[in-house]
Amino acid sequence: MKKIFILAAISLFISCDNTKTPTAKIQTGTKEITVEEIWNGAFRTNRMNALNSMNGDFYSLLNRDRDAGTSSVDKYSYETLEKVVTIVDSKNLKRLKSFSSYSFNNDETKLILGTNFKQVYRRSFKGTYYAYDIASKKLSLIGKGIQEPTFSPDNKKVAYAKDNNLYIKNLQNNSVLQVTKDGKTNSIINGTTDWVYEEEFAFVRAYEWSNDSKFIAFLRFDETNVPQFSMDIVGKELYPSQQVFKYPKAGEKNAKVSLHMYNVNGNATRKVSLGAYEYIPRIQWSNTNNVLVATTLNRHQNDLKLYKVNASNVSTSLLLNEKDAAYVDVKDDLTFLPDNSFIWTSEKDGFNHIYHYGFNGKLINQITKGPWEVTNYYGYNPTKKTVYYQSVENGSINRGVYSIGLDGKNKKLLSNEDGNNRASFSKNLNYFINTHSTTEIPPIYSLYTAEGEMKEVVKDNGDLKTKLADYKMSPKEFSTIRINGNDLNMWMIKPADFDENKEYPLLMFQYSGPGSQQVANRWNGSNDYWHNMLAQKGIIVVCIDGRGTGLKGRDFKKVTQKELGKFEVEDQIAAAKKLAERSYIDKNNIGIWGWSYGGFMSTNCILKGSDIFSTAIAVAPVTSWRFYDTVYTERYMQTPQENASGYDDNSPINYADKLKGNYLIVHGSGDDNVHVQNTMRMVNALIEANKPFDQAIYPDRTHGIFRGKNTRLHLYKKMTSFIEENMNSKKDNDIKIKG
Structure with missing residues (x-):
């Protein structure tokens, strides 16, 4: 079930023409940014409510009256953007004062309303859910402490997971059928995913109703032999508690996952045989009622197969086989057309593009082509025989929205040419809300037709733009830098009063993980304001x-295969040395920082690049890929048993004795993703090498280090102080004058 949460919304108006979103640049003032302003929301953008596209030219929004503590689901017209009707209002519900999520059944006659959520992991929640009949206004409890409830297509039942088992509730007589009975914590999971699937394959609901409501296909995870990980939770009680869960680290045993087919009418379950595989990252019904398509991957994740599964007799046949020397990405682009041919995206020609296949697995045609990447597939309109997608064909730092014929002809740019454009299409693909921003234009939400005609500005951030005009903001200067035979994308933020006759400290920021992108022509995030604040203090940020990063083709991205942390580190070190040749850079005062993969990078850089980096900050870093999970790590590294040197030659733990500069390492002790074990092992290596360093542990905080009062404020004030103390950046007279 798609959970739709409300976001703060304030309607604003700006003048515009009738074709493209208006643009205006940020003006620079004299007021200085503070860390307090960044983290108290002073620069937060106004966003569109998360809308849910409905049948026809309509969408719905979850609206909340925070003063009254109530919530409603309201229906709107795409054509007019006006509210048509209130579908349900909690003020009229006796048993439910408010709700935080909703989802429709297929014909939009019923809703599932969710409340009392308790987070499990990053994407998973347990909650209390109700079924609501729109016509009768009847509200009935589905269950408490349940996960992922979903209507059957015939609207008669709701399936859900609870306590690792799969259940079906009959909405006509309120009876509940328990489909599986072997679910057990840290042992057997039915119908939802384990930790590593949720984190790395990005889904939680591991069951799907057939189109005719006669079958439910579901995954079963046997975690029995997966090694167990535990974390102490300090909390507020006299004695700490423990969080214990199954976490397969690189080279260790995964859960044994299997596909099962449940016959709803026959109340019988059969196991589906899919040959040899390690993972089943996706299951999806085709447009044929009894034919499921299951995706499998081998452990190296370089051999992906699509299998057709006949639900009636659980027989299987191979539909498509995609291989790559490195790995094959798992995506959500598989789309079955009315004739059961399907859309598929692939990097097989060297760039990610859209392909059209028959249901016999034969290629019909390649729809998009060129030395650029498709970054999002939005859908297919069968009436117009048109595909809608997002790509970087106007430059890898920009993203545009396009349409193209199923035959690969009549391509058209529907959005602005520059900046970041992101579309949210209506279900029938007649309209879309385009979100457009650049580094100088805060997000503008505009209504477009599917032909690319801009109808109306729905929301802009004019007030924020006006507010920022009072601040000493420096623009991001985009360019490329030639490093190790490649033209790498780069942005630079200079102090607003930059003087090329002075020398400035340089702070490098990066993430660098496979397929990632940090150099993009889009609006500011919190780190961008912090970087601007550092520029105010006389630091150049780059x-x-x-x-290894993305959107420049397969070969550029996958060159780091089996060597995570080698080429990425070489590039950052070489870039620092090349930038140090510029007359306005203080070559003796160069720092680097990053979070997660970026913390792994910054740590490696100050160790392997000790002759150029004098300062580094690593937040929640991986310090050995031996400590990270199987799915992510082995996709790029294979197992430690197969590639020991790849793991160890690029682990900063093994280079602790090379530390010469100023190093701050930060971690949340409740990080279930990159465990604090990484930092503790790095700290031990530094102690054994008798190297001074700074350290900060945030009790019980997870990977984002944000829960709790003032957590992010405290972290960024600490990092600011560390930089000021170690990069000579407090006062203007700290900046060296050449000559």
């Missing part, structure tokens, strides 16, 4: 996307 970001460079090196080898």
Whole structure:
């Protein structure tokens, strides 16, 4: 079930023409940004409510009256953007004062309303859910402490998961059928995913109703032999508690996952045989009622297969086989057309593009082509025989929205040419809300027709633009830098009063993980304001996307295969040395920082690049890929048993004795993703090498280090102080005058 949460919304108006979103640049003032302003929301953008596209030219929004503590689902017209009707209002519900999520059945006659959520992991929640009949206004409890409830297509039942088992509730007589009975914590999971699938394959609901409501296909995870990980939770009680869960680290045993087919009418379950595989990252019904398509991957994740599964007799046949020397990405682009031919995206020609296949697995045609990447597939309109997608064909730092014929002809740019454009299409693909921003234009939400005609500005951030005009903001200067035979994308933020006759400290920011992108022509995030604040203090901030990052083709991205942390580190070190040749850079005062993969990078850089980097900050870093999960790590590294040198030659733990500069390492002790074990092992290596360093542990905080009062404020004030103390950046007279 798609959970739709409300976001703060304030309607604003700006003048515009009738074709494209208006643009206006940020003006620069004299007021200085503070860390407090960044983290108290002073620069937060106004966003569109998360809308849910409905049948026809309509969408719905979850609206909340925070003063009254109530909520409603309201229906709107795409054509007029006006409210048509209130579908349900909690003020009229006796048993439910408010709700935080909703989802429709297929014909939009019923709703599932969710409340009392308790987070499990990053994407998973348990909650209390109700079924609501729109016509009768009847509200009935589905269950408490349940996960992922979903209507059957015939609207008669709701399936859901609870306590690792799969259930079906009959909405006509309120009876509940327990489909599986072997579910057990840290042992057997039915109908939802385990930790590593949720984190790395990005889905939680592991069951799907057939189109005719006669079958439910579901995954079963046997975690029995997966090694167990535990974390102490300090909390507020006298004695700490423990969080214990199954976490397969690289080279260790995964859960044994299997596909099962449940016959709803026959109340019988059969296991589906899919040959040899390690993972089943997707299951999806085709447009044929009894034919499921299951995706399998081998452990190296370089051999992906699509299998057709006949639900009636659980027989299987191979539909498509995609292989790559490195790995094959798992995506959500598989789309079955009315004739059961299907859309598929692939990097097989060297760039990610859209392909059209028959249901016999034969290629019909390649729809998009060129030395650029498709970054999002939005859908197919069968009436117009048109495909809608997002790509970087106007430059890898920009993203545009396009349409193209199923035959690959009549391509058309529907959005602005520059900046970041992101579309949210109506279900029938007649309209879309385009979100447009650049580094100088805050997000503008505009209504477009599917032909690319801009109808109306729905929401802009004019007030924020006006507010920022009072601040000493420096623009991001985009360019490329030639490093190790490649032209790497780069942005640079200079102090507003930059003087080329002075020398400035340089701070490099990066992430550098496979397929990632930090150098993009889009609006500011919190880090961008912090970087601007550092520029106010006399520091030049730079970001460079090196080898291994995304949107420049398969070969550029996958060059780091089996060597995570080698080429990416070489590029950042070489870039620092090349930038140090510029007359306005203080070559003795160069720092680097990053979070997660970026923390792994910054740590490696100050160790392997000790002759150029004098300062580094690593937040929640991986310090050995031996400590990280199987799915992510082995996709790029294979197992430690197969590639020991790849793991160890690029682990900063093994280079602790090379530390010469100023190093701050930060971690949340409740990080279930990159465990604090990474930092503790790095700290031990530094102690054994007798190297001074700074450290900060945030109790019980997860990977984002944000829960709790003032957590992010405290972290960024600490990092600011560390930089001020170690990069001579407090006062203007700290900046060296050449000559």
